Amino acid sequence: MDDFNSETDSDYTSYWRDWFISSRGNEYFCEIDEDYLTDRFNLTGLNTEVQYYQYALDLVTDVFDLDCDDEMRETIEKSARHLYGLVHARYIVTTRGLAKMLEKYKKADFGKCPRVMCKSHPLLPMGQSDNPNVKAVKLYCARCEDIYNPKSSRHSAIDGAYFGTSFHNIIFQVYPALIPTKSYERYTPRIYGFKVHAPATLIRWQHGERDDMRRRLRKLEIESGFKDDEEDLDAGDSEEEEEELEDEAVMEVLQNGQLAAGDPTAQV
Amino acid sequence: MSSSSGTPESWISSFCSLLGHEYFAEISEDFIEDDFNLTGLQTQVAMYKEALEMILDVEPEEEDDDEEEEEDEGDESIEGEGRTIRRAAIERRHNRMDSNLSIIESSAEMLYGLIHQRFICSRAGIQQMSEKYELGHFGVCPRTFCDGVRTLPVGLSDVPGEDTVKLFCPSCLDVYVPPNSRFQTVDGAFFGRTFGALFLLTFPDYDISKKGPDSLGAHGSRNAITSASDADDKEKINGFNVNNLAPGLGRGKVYEPKIYGFKVSERARSGPRMKWLRDRPVDLIELDEATIFGAVEESEDDAGNLNGARTQPRQTLGASKKGRKPNGGSPMSIDANEQQFAG
Ligand SMILES: [Zn+2]
Ligand SMILES: [Zn+2]
Numbered sequence: 001m002d003d004f005n006s007e008t009d010s011d012y013t014s015y016w017r018d019w020f021i022s023s024r025g026n027e028y029f030c031e032i033d034e035d036y037l038t039d040r041f042n043l044t045g046l047n048t049e050v051q052y053y054q055y056a057l058d059l060v061t062d063v064f065d066l067d068c069d070d071e072m073r074e075t076i077e078k079s080a081r082h083l084y085g086l087v088h089a090r091y092i093v094t095t096r097g098l099a100k101m102l103e104k105y106k107k108a109d110f111g112k113c114p115r116v117m118c119k120s121h122p123l124l125p126m127g128q129s130d131n132p133n134v135k136a137v138k139l140y141c142a143r144c145e146d147i148y149n150p151k152s153s154r155h156s157a158i159d160g161a162y163f164g165t166s167f168h169n170i171i172f173q174v175y176p177a178l179i180p181t182k183s184y185e186r187y188t189p190r191i192y193g194f195k196v197h198a199p200a201t202l203i204r205w206q207h208g209e210r211d212d213m214r215r216r217l218r219k220l221e222i223e224s225g226f227k228d229d230e231e232d233l234d235a236g237d238s239e240e241e242e243e244e245l246e247d248e249a250v251m252e253v254l255q256n257g258q259l260a261a262g263d264p265t266a267q268v
Numbered sequence: 269m270s271s272s273s274g275t276p277e278s279w280i281s282s283f284c285s286l287l288g289h290e291y292f293a294e295i296s297e298d299f300i301e302d303d304f305n306l307t308g309l310q311t312q313v314a315m316y317k318e319a320l321e322m323i324l325d326v327e328p329e330e331e332d333d334d335e336e337e338e339e340d341e342g343d344e345s346i347e348g349e350g351r352t353i354r355r356a357a358i359e360r361r362h363n364r365m366d367s368n369l370s371i372i373e374s375s376a377e378m379l380y381g382l383i384h385q386r387f388i389c390s391r392a393g394i395q396q397m398s399e400k401y402e403l404g405h406f407g408v409c410p411r412t413f414c415d416g417v418r419t420l421p422v423g424l425s426d427v428p429g430e431d432t433v434k435l436f437c438p439s440c441l442d443v444y445v446p447p448n449s450r451f452q453t454v455d456g457a458f459f460g461r462t463f464g465a466l467f468l469l470t471f472p473d474y475d476i477s478k479k480g481p482d483s484l485g486a487h488g489s490r491n492a493i494t495s496a497s498d499a500d501d502k503e504k505i506n507g508f509n510v511n512n513l514a515p516g517l518g519r520g521k522v523y524e525p526k527i528y529g530f531k532v533s534e535r536a537r538s539g540p541r542m543k544w545l546r547d548r549p550v551d552l553i554e555l556d557e558a559t560i561f562g563a564v565e566e567s568e569d570d571a572g573n574l575n576g577a578r579t580q581p582r583q584t585l586g587a588s589k590k591g592r593k594p595n596g597g598s599p600m601s602i603d604a605n606e607q608q609f610a611g
Pocket of ligand 2: 409437516
């Protein structure tokens with residue numbers, strides 16, 4: 001933020017926006033078109049949200065020419081960043097904005113899902129509220145459909161309202177081809193190859209919920225979107241059986257291993 | 269932390285202080301010197317003897333001293349192993365001097381990792397790891413609804429070279445890639461598949477929903493363990509502390525996709541499909557029933573630990589939520605071989 005040079009703003013190029021989106025920590029933002037910013041309709045209601053609204057808007061659109069002291073200048077810059085964020089939330093659900101964010105998504109500019117089973121699926125920024133100053137930005141993974149905290153503290157300070165609660169869901173309605181294939185793959189806690197009982201019970205319950213959902217979808221003839229969906233629900237818990245078989249294999253390996261390697265559990 | 273049987277300059281402590289090695293516990297020399305703990309590792313690393321000597325900071329002895337040393341070392345702590353080490357010492361001293369040093373160094377790291385996998389599942393090792401957990405050395409869960417709870421380092425395989433270390437979150441029962449890339453070169457097998465679950469089993473009374481950084485100042489590090497005496501009064505499901513069965517899942521902790529305030533329907537092509545992964549019954553008693561129900565189909569495998577649930581009438585499970593389960597202090601029972609780990 002400090003390296004913004006106020007001397008440059010007499011020129012009529014998108015200096016401020018260029019500077020803003022290329023600043024460290026602002027990697028999640030795309031550049032809002034000049035046309036969008038100058039159409040007052042798009043900014044409806046924001047004048048009451050942003051202090052020194054007009055000056056802030058002038059700064060964002062590079063027409064700021066107020067002669068003021070540094071303190072005032074800093075206040076207006078802060079307002080300009082806030083204004084940009086609030087307009088950003090609206091812009092990224094427009095056709096142009098969605099397309100720009102899609103490009104960033106494809107480049108994984110928003111990071112990758114930390115969940116191991118998601119295999120580095122790219123994330124999308126989102127807010128848990130559309131109101132500013134409520135919650136910081138989070139990252140949505142369309143593969144596991146969960147939200148994560150940004151790794152870096154410079155991102156975790158960004159207001160979630162600058163991305164909003166809808167954008168990351170709208171993008172998949174507009175570009176359904178982007179919806180990732182879902183997977184049943186999951187982690188099962190084990191001790192020396194054996195499932196731990198209480199979590200295993202919960203996991204079985206979750207799989208029951210999942211199969212209920214699949215039955216509902218099938219009844220409605222809606223694609224479930226799972227890569228492993230050919231599996232027949234009526235065939236009983238075929239998947240569970242597979243899992244059990246797999247367990248047996250694990251146990252065999254373990255027993256062989258124990259014969260060869262001794263039993264470290266004796267230390268417990 | 270460690271048994272501090274080595275000097276601060278020991279190979280082990282310098283290995284553990286390397287960047288990216290923050291998750292490692294310092295294996296006590298006692299553990300390494302017990303041959304039983306190393307069973308089967310001889311064939312897993314190149315230049316095993318040299319690597320072991322390097323880990324233990326044993327300098328290959330001079331030829332003259334060799335015979336005497338051999339006699340002195342005849343006590344049970346090193347046993348036959350010690351003699352063999354000395355006997356081949358000269359040859360290996362030459363080895364160390366030339367380019368083999370780097371091979372020995374990497375063998376030592378591999379050997380240390382393999383012993384580490386076993387050590388952290390031993391009483392002393394898991395205790396040391398619990399201290400590191402308390403201090404937040406393993407980081408926190410990246411999942412928003414887990415609210416910064418602490419994680420544990422785990423491997424997805426026990427075989428080295430297959431995958432890097434991951435972080436297991438006991439609150440959502442899932443595994444994550446460590447945030448810092450320096451951990452992406454650490455072998456997951458050095459932590460192994462067992463440690464994460466064994467940790468929960470061993471320390472049933474840790475409040476796993478406690479936030480990582482927050483808890484440090486506010487609570488003494490012993491708090492979690494000494495509160496064990498209250499544990500019997502806590503609600504249990506399947507012998508598991510209710511508070512510790514995936515507290516990061518269930519109602520209010522499942523992401524609900526919305527567009528302009530309206531929930532995205534399951535019927536939409538882009539509708540939610542993965543809620544089950546983060547769901548949990550509102551009343552965990554359901555899981556007890558699930559166990560009983562499941563007993564019909566899975567009687568073979570689970571017979572051992574279902575006995576408890578079966579012999580108890582179903583109503584009692586609901587009625588005496590506070591009651592202690594037959595399997596006593598065990599926080600989780602594990603399928604098939606629970607006696608080994610209970611208590
Ligand atoms: Zn994911
Ligand atoms: Zn978690």
